[in-house]
Amino acid sequence: MRIRLAEAPDIQAAARLWRERVALLQQSDPSLRLLPDAVALWSEAAQKWIGDTNIRFLVGEKRGALVGFAVVGIAPGKPGRQPQSRGVLLEMAVDLHDTHRGLSDQLLAQATRWLRESGVALLEIEAPARCPVEGAFWRARGARPRSECLWLPL
Numbered sequence: 001m002r003i004r005l006a007e008a009p010d011i012q013a014a015a016r017l018w019r020e021r022v023a024l025l026q027q028s029d030p031s032l033r034l035l036p037d038a039v040a041l042w043s044e045a046a047q048k049w050i051g052d053t054n055i056r057f058l059v060g061e062k063r064g065a066l067v068g069f070a071v072v073g074i075a076p077g078k079p080g081r082q083p084q085s086r087g088v089l090l091e092m093a094v095d096l097h098d099t100h101r102g103l104s105d106q107l108l109a110q111a112t113r114w115l116r117e118s119g120v121a122l123l124e125i126e127a128p129a130r131c132p133v134e135g136a137f138w139r140a141r142g143a144r145p146r147s148e149c150l151w152l153p154l
Contacts, residue, residue, distance in 0.1 A: 006050055018093050028130040031151070060106065068104065070111050073087070087124065088123070089125045
């Protein structure tokens with residue numbers, strides 16, 4: 001497995017992995033709805049992430065094929081509170097059609113290394129409420145709840 005920085009030619013494969021993850025999440029959460037041009041919009045954002053110095057877009061490659069990715073960014077903390085900056089997991093997905101032992105951990109290790117080198121000591125993760133496997137993945141790595149994000153239909 002090779003972990004490296006994403007490049008423009010990686011976006012199409014990363015968008016496919018992102019779309020497959022969303023499709024899986026939609027099976028347990030009908031409130032997760034995509035726009036008709038969601039993949040194009042995501043790809044446009046991914047292109048910007050590649051050139052943003054406050055974002056690290058990493059991909060995992062196996063035998064020349066992109067099999068996973070993680071995108072983390074640095075965001076300001078809330079005014080008057082610690083920490084003054086925080087890492088934010090923007091996106092993460094792995095190929096669901098094959099096993100890639102340790103891929104998520106390798107992507108996370110590279111991402112957290114960059115965050116630490118950038119002076120960031122906290123990573124904020126938005127784990128889907130209706131996907132217990134993802135929540136278990138993060139808790140097994142030491143993540144713990146800090147707040148609860150609620151959606152209020154208006």
